[in-house]
Every structure is written in structure tokens, then in C-alpha cells.
Amino acid sequence: MGSPMGRGAEQREPICTRKAEGPAQAFWQALLAGEQGVVDDLLSHPQHQLSPSAVFDTSDLEEWRNYRFNFRGLRLWSLSYEQELTTPLHITASRGYTDCLQLLLLRGAAVNFAPGGKTALHEACVAASTDCVRLLLSFGADPEAVSEDGYKPLHLCKSPDSIKCVQQLLKHGAHVNSRTEEEEDIALHVAARHGLPDHVQLLLQHGAELEARNEEGQTPLNAACAQPHSPRDMERYYKVCQLLVESGASVNAADRDHQHPLHLACKNASAQIAELLLARGANVNIMNYSGNTALHNILQTAAYKLEHHPELVVRTLLNYGAIRIWPGSLLKVLRYCNACPRAIEALMNCYDHVRVSEEWVSAVPAEVVQKYPRFYQSLFSLQQRPRSLQHLARCALRAFLEGRLLPVLSQLRLPSALHRFLLLSFEDVLY
Known part of the structure; x- marks a missing residue:
């Protein structure tokens, strides 16, 4: 200057x-x-x-x-x-x-x-x-x-x-590709981080570098996915990510912590963005340097992002083939995520059998049980009864179609109710 x-x-x-x-x-x-x-x-x-x-x-x-x-x-x-x-x-x-x-x-x-x-x-x-x-x-x-x-x-x-x-x-x-001195951001990072689709489109039209990496190793797509935002801003951030992805941004670009856009989107409970990334080929099971997958990330943040409907992210990941949580860890998940019963429902509906004990009952605060009595009564009752044949049939079919569930179902002319059931539609009860 x-x-x-x-x-x-x-x-x-x-x-x-x-x-x-x-x-x-x-x-x-x-x-x-x-x-x-x-x-x-x-x-x-x-x-x-x-x-x-x-x-x-x-x-x-x-x-x-x-x-x-x-x-x-x-x-x-x-x-x-x-x-x-x-x-x-x-x-x-x-x-x-x-x-x-x-x-x-x-x-x-x-x-x-x-x-x-x-x-x-x-x-x-x-x-x-x-x-x-x-x-x-x-x-x-x-x-x-x-x-x-x-x-x-x-x-x-x-x-x-x-x-x-x-x-x-x-x-x-x-x-258009000038960088900030400390963060090494270009304007496209800034626009993506602030959820500005019009800015992103304009900058891309003027030759902004789609895969530019800043000091943290983030591309603009990483920056958009990493930015926490309120539910009212979710549509803006989705449009930003859509523009970047449709322009050719890599959905598997990792930053210095080996966090991919999907990891970051799941930390922010962004269901639409997670779906976008997965549909474009994001690796659902890749781990970051901490050993966490995208499913781990959403489960760790679900209790703090209830207004973002984290259960939608959990269900999307499972339908795209996320490796299930080890059954022995489900009690820990219940302790952290009991305020989001639909996330628990989606997880439970991926197993043909889970050993439920009295520890599960004590893991859920009384006020949460009172708020969602039907779901938690059905969960705790699994101590004495097996899952229904209908559920077991769903588990068997999902296991048979593992890794190709969505493309196969899209080719089958199934009744819409059955299609939703196979994709873990929420019923707020377990049977």
C-alpha cells in the first residue's frame, strides 16, 4: 500500500x-x-x-x-x-x-x-x-x-x-485471486464463508480459483461447509455449495486436519449440504486425523444443533452407506443424543438386534422421557421383546443392498410408503 x-x-x-x-x-x-x-x-x-x-x-x-x-x-x-x-x-x-x-x-x-x-x-x-x-x-x-x-x-x-x-x-x-496476508484467503473463500451465493457466482465468472487453498488448507467449498450458521441461513449456504460443486469443486478436498467438506457440513448439521456432497460422490466413511467419520461428527454435535434437525443428517449418512456405530457404543450415543430421539431411531433401525439394558433407562433424563414418552417407552421395551418381522425384513434388505441401496431403490417401482420405510422414514416409535 x-x-x-x-x-x-x-x-x-x-x-x-x-x-x-x-x-x-x-x-x-x-x-x-x-x-x-x-x-x-x-x-x-x-x-x-x-x-x-x-x-x-x-x-x-x-x-x-x-x-x-x-x-x-x-x-x-x-x-x-x-x-x-x-x-x-x-x-x-x-x-x-x-x-x-x-x-x-x-x-x-x-x-x-x-x-x-x-x-x-x-x-x-x-x-x-x-x-x-x-x-x-x-x-x-x-x-x-x-x-x-x-x-x-x-x-x-x-x-x-x-x-x-x-x-x-x-x-x-x-x-480476483488476491490473498489476505495472514489467512491466505482469496475473495472466493470470504464469500463462501459468509454464505454469499451472488458473490460466489460473480467471482467465479471473473476467474476465481475454485480450488485455491488458504493457510489452513481449506478450499472455498471447505470454508463454506465449515462455517456455523443459523437455520435461517441454511438455504444461502446450500446455494453457495451448490454453485461451487456444479462449477467443479472437489467434494473430497481435505484441509490440513484431513477434514473433508462432508466432515465439516456434518459438524454444522447441514442436511441439504451433506446430501449434495454425497450425491456428488463424497466418501461417506473417510476419517479425519482424529479418526472420526462424518457420522461421528453429527452425533457429537446433535444435542447442540437441534434446531438444524440433525436427525436428517444421520439418516442421510446411513442411507448412503455410513458404517454403523459399534453396538457397544450406542449407550454412549444415547447419553449424548437423547434430546434428539429421531437420531436414535435412525441408528436403532439399522440393527436387527441391540441389547437394551437398565443402563439405557438411566441414561435418559426423566424430562426427556416425559417429552418423548412414546418413543422412549418403545425403546426401553426392547429389553423384553424382539424387533418386529417388518423391521427385520427391512434390515435384511438393507444389508443385501449395502453400498448400492439408493441406486437400486431408484430403479424399483415400489409404493411410496414402502420406499420411505426402507429409507428409514421417521415414525417416532420402535417396533
Whole structure:
């Protein structure tokens, strides 16, 4: 990025906002409010000695002293005092004050000035202010400027509203495969990690490297699968993964911990993504460095992801040929996953016989039994009775078709109810 002062910046002492008064205070407040007329008037009077490239120090020395005192009292490390610097361009760009920003630029504000470690263009991208981004670029802002933290403007377009900012940056010469300095992400990693399908599509159209690996060895597909997200965002992340996979992304790309996209998707209980990956040839039984398969991952996280319906992931994995849990470990699974009885149901329906003991009864809290009485009464009753012939027939057929269950069933004209039964449809009871 060159000198953080930037071309055209004036060497003046920063204005400390905490102590500012008179015209300096009025200038600061007008910038925060986007009052273009007031800003213009203040800059028009030479006696105020205000510049469109002024530097404001927004840090609080007294607050830092209190922190330092408290840390010393706790015998912890001493914090170093750092100024927090900004400029009129940064303030207006970060708030989307296009008119005020244009006024400053016309008055000669240094467009690439970065006393605080990043340019106004970085701020505009964070704010997803397309008009400000377009204006700054038209005045010569560097689309490849690197912030103090090692990010270029393209890496800071992290919200759905920033899609037009990406378009402007690419139009003005931003390199689509530029990397962040520490994480070694390209913009496609960032877009995938934040679940931005429009960004992903645009970046791919401009030549983004589909299999680029970052410092952790993640491809953009790995990054998308690894990112925790709420149920309301699941569709966005599915679309991202769909775009990447349909563009040719490897569904079996492993990161440095030998975690594949499927492992990562299952950690986040993403049923749609797991189905997508498996349908495209993801290895359902491959292990990561910890020895875990995708099924282990979903069972370890099921209790914490109930709103994501982890039982759907468990069922999908089993239907795609996941190796079953060793029967002796089912009690441990019950202890961890009893709040998700359908996950237990899917697992139990993969065995023709499981030895159920009194330990199983004590493994499930009373409040969980009260919430799902029908299922747990049927589970505990397996101490005294065998499974039904209907279930045993399903187990025999699934065993016979192991490794080819889905393709074979897709060719058979079975009644829909029977088809669902063979694929472990949920009934909330065991028989």
C-alpha cells in the first residue's frame, strides 16, 4: 500500500476528538452527521486551519491507563497504547455520506490516505456503500490497497448488500485471486464463508480459483461447509455449495486436519449440504486425523444443533452407506443424543438386534422421557421383546443392498410408503 500517509496527505498533528473544541469540534460533529453544508463552510475559512485530509485521534488515553493499571494489578501483561486514527474521508465513507464524501474529494482530500491502517475504500466496502465505493474509485482509490491487517477491499465485501461493491472493484482492476496476508484467503473463500451465493457466482465468472487453498488448507467449498450458521441461513449456504460443486469443486478436498467438506457440513448439521456432497460422490466413511467419520461428527454435535434437525443428517449418512456405530457404543450415543430421539431411531433401525439394558433407562433424563414418552417407552421395551418381522425384513434388505441401496431403490417401482420405510422414514416409535 506504500506509505500509510498516502499521497497528498498533510503532515499535521492529529485532532484529539476527546479534547476538541471550537471549529475542530464542529468539524468532527458535522462529519459524523453528514452535514455537507457545515463541512463546506468550515473548510472555506482558512483561519480555522481545517483540512479535508485532517487526522482525528479517537482513542482515549485515560481509558487505556485504567486498563493498564488493572492488568498490572492482576500481574498480567502490559498493554501498549495505540492511537485510533481516522480522517474525514473514512468517516463519511463508512457512513455512506456520498455528498459529503464528494465535497471532501473535490477539495483535495488524499483518497488513499490511511493513517489508521486502512483506506476510505476499505471502510466503504465494510459498510457495503456502493455509491461511496464508486466515487472513491473514480477519484483514483487503489482497489488493491492492503490494510494494516492484510486485507484488500475485495476481502471486506462480506455482506449480501456488498455485491455491487464487488462489481465496482473488479471493474476497476481488483485482482480476483488476491490473498489476505495472514489467512491466505482469496475473495472466493470470504464469500463462501459468509454464505454469499451472488458473490460466489460473480467471482467465479471473473476467474476465481475454485480450488485455491488458504493457510489452513481449506478450499472455498471447505470454508463454506465449515462455517456455523443459523437455520435461517441454511438455504444461502446450500446455494453457495451448490454453485461451487456444479462449477467443479472437489467434494473430497481435505484441509490440513484431513477434514473433508462432508466432515465439516456434518459438524454444522447441514442436511441439504451433506446430501449434495454425497450425491456428488463424497466418501461417506473417510476419517479425519482424529479418526472420526462424518457420522461421528453429527452425533457429537446433535444435542447442540437441534434446531438444524440433525436427525436428517444421520439418516442421510446411513442411507448412503455410513458404517454403523459399534453396538457397544450406542449407550454412549444415547447419553449424548437423547434430546434428539429421531437420531436414535435412525441408528436403532439399522440393527436387527441391540441389547437394551437398565443402563439405557438411566441414561435418559426423566424430562426427556416425559417429552418423548412414546418413543422412549418403545425403546426401553426392547429389553423384553424382539424387533418386529417388518423391521427385520427391512434390515435384511438393507444389508443385501449395502453400498448400492439408493441406486437400486431408484430403479424399483415400489409404493411410496414402502420406499420411505426402507429409507428409514421417521415414525417416532420402535417396533
